[in-house]
Amino acid sequence: MTLLGWVSIGLTLLLVLVLARPTGIYLARVFHSEGARMPLNGLFGPIEKLLFKLFGIKETNQTWKSYATALISTNIFMMLLVYAVLRLQGSLPLNPSGIAGMEPTLAFNTTISFMTNTNLQHYSGESGLSYLSQTLGITFMMFTAPATSFAIAFAFMRGIAGKPLGNFFVDLVRSIVRVLMPIAIVAAILFVALGAPQTFAPTETVTTLQGAEQQIARGPVASLLSIKELGNNGGGFMAVNSAHPFENPNGISNLLHIVLMLLLTTSLPFAYGRIVGSAKEGRVLFVAMSIMFIMMLGIATTAEQAGNPALHQLGMAGPSMEGKEVRLGVAQSALYAVVTTASETGGVNTMHDTLTPLGGLVPLGNMMLNTVFGGVGVGFVNVLMYAMIAVFLSGLMVGRTPEFLGRKLEIREMKLIAVTLIIQPILILVPTAIALVFYPDTISNAGFHGISQVLYEYTSSAANNGSGFEGLGDATPFWNISTGLVMFFGRYISMITMLAVAGSLMAKRPVPVTSGTFKTSNATFGTIFVGTILIVGALTFFPILVLGPIAEHLTLWK
Amino acid sequence: MNTHATPSMNSESSGSHSQGNKQGGGLGTIIRMSIGLMILCGLVYPFVMTAAAQTLFPYQANGSLVKDENGQIVGSAHIGQAFTDSKYFHGRVSSIEYNGVGSGSGNLAPTNEALTERVEQSMNDWQEQNPQMAVSEVPADLLTNSASGLDPHITPQAASVQIPRIAKATGLSEQQLTQLVKNHTEEPDLGVFGEARVNVLLLNMELEQLLK
Numbered sequence: 001m002t003l004l005g006w007v008s009i010g011l012t013l014l015l016v017l018v019l020a021r022p023t024g025i026y027l028a029r030v031f032h033s034e035g036a037r038m039p040l041n042g043l044f045g046p047i048e049k050l051l052f053k054l055f056g057i058k059e060t061n062q063t064w065k066s067y068a069t070a071l072i073s074t075n076i077f078m079m080l081l082v083y084a085v086l087r088l089q090g091s092l093p094l095n096p097s098g099i100a101g102m103e104p105t106l107a108f109n110t111t112i113s114f115m116t117n118t119n120l121q122h123y124s125g126e127s128g129l130s131y132l133s134q135t136l137g138i139t140f141m142m143f144t145a146p147a148t149s150f151a152i153a154f155a156f157m158r159g160i161a162g163k164p165l166g167n168f169f170v171d172l173v174r175s176i177v178r179v180l181m182p183i184a185i186v187a188a189i190l191f192v193a194l195g196a197p198q199t200f201a202p203t204e205t206v207t208t209l210q211g212a213e214q215q216i217a218r219g220p221v222a223s224l225l226s227i228k229e230l231g232n233n234g235g236g237f238m239a240v241n242s243a244h245p246f247e248n249p250n251g252i253s254n255l256l257h258i259v260l261m262l263l264l265t266t267s268l269p270f271a272y273g274r275i276v277g278s279a280k281e282g283r284v285l286f287v288a289m290s291i292m293f294i295m296m297l298g299i300a301t302t303a304e305q306a307g308n309p310a311l312h313q314l315g316m317a318g319p320s321m322e323g324k325e326v327r328l329g330v331a332q333s334a335l336y337a338v339v340t341t342a343s344e345t346g347g348v349n350t351m352h353d354t355l356t357p358l359g360g361l362v363p364l365g366n367m368m369l370n371t372v373f374g375g376v377g378v379g380f381v382n383v384l385m386y387a388m389i390a391v392f393l394s395g396l397m398v399g400r401t402p403e404f405l406g407r408k409l410e411i412r413e414m415k416l417i418a419v420t421l422i423i424q425p426i427l428i429l430v431p432t433a434i435a436l437v438f439y440p441d442t443i444s445n446a447g448f449h450g451i452s453q454v455l456y457e458y459t460s461s462a463a464n465n466g467s468g469f470e471g472l473g474d475a476t477p478f479w480n481i482s483t484g485l486v487m488f489f490g491r492y493i494s495m496i497t498m499l500a501v502a503g504s505l506m507a508k509r510p511v512p513v514t515s516g517t518f519k520t521s522n523a524t525f526g527t528i529f530v531g532t533i534l535i536v537g538a539l540t541f542f543p544i545l546v547l548g549p550i551a552e553h554l555t556l557w558k
Numbered sequence: 559m560n561t562h563a564t565p566s567m568n569s570e571s572s573g574s575h576s577q578g579n580k581q582g583g584g585l586g587t588i589i590r591m592s593i594g595l596m597i598l599c600g601l602v603y604p605f606v607m608t609a610a611a612q613t614l615f616p617y618q619a620n621g622s623l624v625k626d627e628n629g630q631i632v633g634s635a636h637i638g639q640a641f642t643d644s645k646y647f648h649g650r651v652s653s654i655e656y657n658g659v660g661s662g663s664g665n666l667a668p669t670n671e672a673l674t675e676r677v678e679q680s681m682n683d684w685q686e687q688n689p690q691m692a693v694s695e696v697p698a699d700l701l702t703n704s705a706s707g708l709d710p711h712i713t714p715q716a717a718s719v720q721i722p723r724i725a726k727a728t729g730l731s732e733q734q735l736t737q738l739v740k741n742h743t744e745e746p747d748l749g750v751f752g753e754a755r756v757n758v759l760l761l762n763m764e765l766e767q768l769l770k
């Protein structure tokens with residue numbers, strides 16, 4: 001890869017770094033105002049107040065149980081609404097291309113997919129969804145799903161800081177009014193300026209230069225794009241997502257995609273530091289995650305740059321350009337693949353199925369660990385869970401009851417964390433085994449890569465990522481239903497268990513800090529934290545990774 | 559307006575289980591909020607954005623459609639087209655044959671034999687159509703399937719290696735064509751982001767002009 005490629009990666013990450021802290025402080029001042037005036041209140045305050053009034057929302061604190069109940073019932077009701085829109089789109093307005101209603105198992109999958117912030121897509125956007133479904137169904141959920149994640153992340157942070165959890169409805173509406181909507185509006189206009197369409201006019205039919213007929217799909221793309229990336233949703237308007245020239249017309253739009261994907265998730269450690277009253281607590285997590293991110297990026301970029309030996313043998317030199325776009329190139333494609341899985345967004349600007357084995361291993365690893373920043377909100381809750389495990393393991397080694405932020409981690413908390421930890425591999429590995437035995441015919445790339453295809457699909461579903469090895473023939477009732485269930489349980493079980501942990505910690509009396517207290521704000525802890533993630537992750541998934549991408553790599557580079 | 563009560567409060571003060579309804583968290587709120595947000599995020603937002611986009615950037619908002627000198631729309635500046643005629647610059651391999659409503663790629667894994675077979679086929683086709691230029695000179699982007707199947711670009715080098723063929727087919731001089739490619743070469747955005755590239759449709763449109 002050229003030097004310019006590395007410079008472009010460096011500049012992109014520098015921009016992200018510069019934005020992370022101020023954004024985090026803004027978030028903390030909005031979601032943990034403690035009575036102080038929120039920033040930009042003159043603009044957002046009246047809108048928020050009006051919506052609270054319209055919806056009948058009162059600003060009162062909820063217990064963890066009522067918070068969780070409110071969250072899940074709201075999400076289920078929203079799913080019912082969108083399911084109806086998708087099924088009935090054929091007879092609803094805003095359907096200029098005359099697209100028929102969606103088949104039941106596909107609508108089941110799609111509805112869960114977007115409500116859970118996954119955005120796994122077993123349909124093709126251009127031909128499978130009407131404009132109404134793209135806006136009223138998809139764009140709507142692209143706001144409410146990350147808002148739900150945001151809500152839970154702040155409830156969790158408040159809880160472990162010993163404060164009341166807050167109110168789900170307040171947090172949800174506030175996330176949209178004060179964070180997601182304003183940024184999405186600005187970004188949407190930028191995307192249009194860069195070349196993304198924003199129209200309700202139907203597909204254009206043209207006669208090409210060579211005299212053939214070409215149909216060009218378009219639509220309200222930009223308004224979906226901005227919230228797709230900002231909310232770590234990842235579902236494209238078009239089938240090929242951010243690889244489509246309308247979704248990602250040039251290098252600047254690609255930069256905007258990446259900055260939006262990382263903006264909120266990298267800012268959360270800083271918001272957390274402020275909420276728990278010690279900036280160091282957040283900074284150490286930020287640095288630890290950044291180190292893992294850079295390692296992942298290094299592997300993926302090097303692998304893609306090295307190219308495909310099978311093609312080199314034919315006399316074709318250079319990096320792997322199969323499944324990549326010329327305007328984006330290797331550097332920005334590899335960067336996007338790492339960012340989209342680190343942030344659990346799931347959009348793609350390169351076809352992940354065509355990545356080199358190690359280039360594909362990195363996205364898989366990011367999703368399995370789900371702690372290299374992680375998706376907006378829930379990702380950070382997962383990070384804090386690993387921080388608690390790291391504290392617990394350290395406590396075991398020195399024979400002391402572990403404490404986290406001055407509160408004792410005891411049997412109840414560790415049981416809940418253990419359940420959360422064990423759910424993920426079950427949700428990934430069991431269905432993978434079932435699919436490999438009973439549905440091998442849906443695999444499009446035979447051999448070791450086929451195992452990766454199946455594994456990737458369930459890993460992506462469980463991590464609520466949504467990207468895929470898209471060669472997989474996944475538009476079947478088996479895949480629709482099984483991944484639908486994995487996405488659903490992957491999302492909500494951990495939300496409930498982690499809210500329970502927050503509720504339980506909140507009620508504890510803080511223990512005084514002594515010289516024997518294990519500090520969670522220094523480099524030692526950062527190292528133990530990364531070690532815990534790698535050991536727990538590696539122990540769980542190493543065997544299947546050997547069967548998939550690692551075996552494929554060894555075949556290719558023998 | 560204080561949502562979070564006092565910092566020292568560390569257990570639910572009201573603690574009752576029927577909190578949901580009393581505190582504005584009942585089914586009524588769920589229904590009103592869901593439908594309200596659906597209208598706000600799913601209708602108001604995209605329509606306002608469309609109005610703004612159509613006012614500020616009508617060309618981009620409608621798909622960057624490009625017209626020939628007769629005012630006839632021939633395509634979109636962002637969407638590649640299939641070029642097979644030897645007088646034109648050719649674009650990248652597309653498993654969907656540049657179908658603008660069916661974006662996608664073959665999704666062939668690096669170990670898939672279908673990939674090596676396809677690349678070999680492209681190499682043989684190249685040698686047949688371009689006897690003047692050795693296949694070893696051809697950059698990877700001309701022999702590989704793009705991600706979208708609609709990639710509008712090729713690298714400048716991929717355009718250059720096609721010049722001898724086009725010169726022969728059109729009678730234009732190689733210098734003329736080299737200049738044409740040079741004029742259409744876009745540098746990385748802001749000098750750094752993305753790669754240098756040539757838009758095949760816009761290049762061929764100007765080539766047509768030269769032939770008139």
